[in-house]
Each structure stands twice: as structure tokens, then as C-alpha cells.
Amino acid sequence: MDEEHTSIKASYGVTQHTIPRQQSLCALTILQDAILIVEDLDQEPATVLDFAFVRSLHMRFYAGYPLPTSAGYNIGALCLLDSHPRTLSSPEQHRLQLLARLTSQLLELRLHLQQRQPVPSPDWTSLYDALHTALLQLDESDAQLRHIRTAGWAASLYQHKIQQRADTIVYTLQRQITALQARLLS
Numbered sequence: 001m002d003e004e005h006t007s008i009k010a011s012y013g014v015t016q017h018t019i020p021r022q023q024s025l026c027a028l029t030i031l032q033d034a035i036l037i038v039e040d041l042d043q044e045p046a047t048v049l050d051f052a053f054v055r056s057l058h059m060r061f062y063a064g065y066p067l068p069t070s071a072g073y074n075i076g077a078l079c080l081l082d083s084h085p086r087t088l089s090s091p092e093q094h095r096l097q098l099l100a101r102l103t104s105q106l107l108e109l110r111l112h113l114q115q116r117q118p119v120p121s122p123d124w125t126s127l128y129d130a131l132h133t134a135l136l137q138l139d140e141s142d143a144q145l146r147h148i149r150t151a152g153w154a155a156s157l158y159q160h161k162i163q164q165r166a167d168t169i170v171y172t173l174q175r176q177i178t179a180l181q182a183r184l185l186s
Contacts, residue, residue, distance in 0.1 A: 001021065001030060001075065001076050004021055005021055006021050006024035009076075025079065026064055026076065026079055029064035029074075035093055036077075037093075038061065040060055040061065041055075059082065059083060060086075061080070062080070062081055067104045067107065092163075098170050105178075105181065106127075106131075109177070109185070113184060121184070123180055123183070124180075134169050134170075134172070141162045141165055
């Protein structure tokens with residue numbers, strides 16, 4: 001994020017790569033050190049932002065967590081968008097926070113490694129492969145959650161099992177990143 005624009009570096013379902021900062025909910029997210037959740041953007045009172053971009057995407061839900069540097073500067077946000085109003089459970093909020101922290105760790109690690117060696121190391125390539133696999137697994141878990149058609153306790157139990165799987169994927173990735181940081185930055 002710079003003074004005038006928000007650059008979307010990686011996305012799923014959003015094709016625009018740069019938007020004016022005054023239309024970016026991420027611009028509000030980086031001003032705080034906690035999650036920002038807007039459950040229904042159509043019900044959101046007038047703010048300092050121009051919601052034209054969000055409305056053009058037909059988005060109704062936003063949740064974002066800032067991406068801090070080790071120096072304490074929020075340089076961006078990891079966010080979720082949905083075309084329907086929704087809430088984000090405490091475990092989902094925690095998972096978003098963990099993923100944002102992992103993203104910050106990866107950005108700092110990549111910057112540090114690029115300063116030491118311009119060519120990606122085998123460790124870095126291996127980590128990216130693990131990250132790709134983890135994201136595919138999270139995407140699969142998300143697809144399963146969206147397609148639950150059963151009712152009652154069975155649906156709840158199945159949803160809980162999938163959420164546990166997602167947590168395991170995130171924690172495994174976190175351990176891999178932390179181990180790589182310790183090995184490469186020491």
C-alpha cells in the first residue's frame with residue numbers, strides 16, 4: 001500500500017490488481033493492530049472511504065488483518081471478501097490472524113534472503129512448495145465446508161472436523177516457516 005493506491009499482490013476471485021486507496025477497506029485495516037470486520041457492507045454507515053470498488057465487486061462482507069513488519073509498521077492486509085453478509089467465528093478470526101502473521105513472516109524472510117542471495121535457495125523453494133500444498137488443502141477444506149448438505153448435529157460435527165483440519169494445516173505451515181527462519185537467519 002502506498003499513499004495513493006492499494007496493490008493486490010495475491011487474490012482469489014478478484015481480478016483487479018490496483019485500486020485507489022480511498023476505496024480500499026485495507027486502508028482502514030492497516031490503521032489498527034487488530035482484525036477489522038464489516039459483516040454487511042450495505043449496512044455500514046458512511047465512513048471516510050468511497051465504497052465504489054467494493055460495491056462494483058458486489059461484496060457485502062469484509063474481514064481483514066494488518067500485515068506488520070518486524071519494525072511495527074503495517075504495510076498491508078490479509079483480507080476475506082464475500083458476496084453475502086456473514087459473521088466470522090472466533091476460530092475463523094484466529095485463523096485469519098495466524099495467516100496474516102505467517103504472511104508477514106514470509107515477506108520479511110523473503111526480503112532478508114534476497115539481500116543475502118538473489119537466487120532462491122532450495123530451502124525457499126521447498127517452503128514455497130509446502131505453502132502451495134497448504135493453500136490447496138485449505139481451499140479443499142473451504143470447498144467442503146461450502147458444500148455441506150446434511151442437517152443437524154452431523155453437519156456441525158463435519159464442519160468442526162474440517163475446521164480442525166484447516167487449523168492443523170496452518171500450524172504445520174507456521175512450524176515450517178519458523179524452522180526455516182531459525183536455520184537461515186541465524
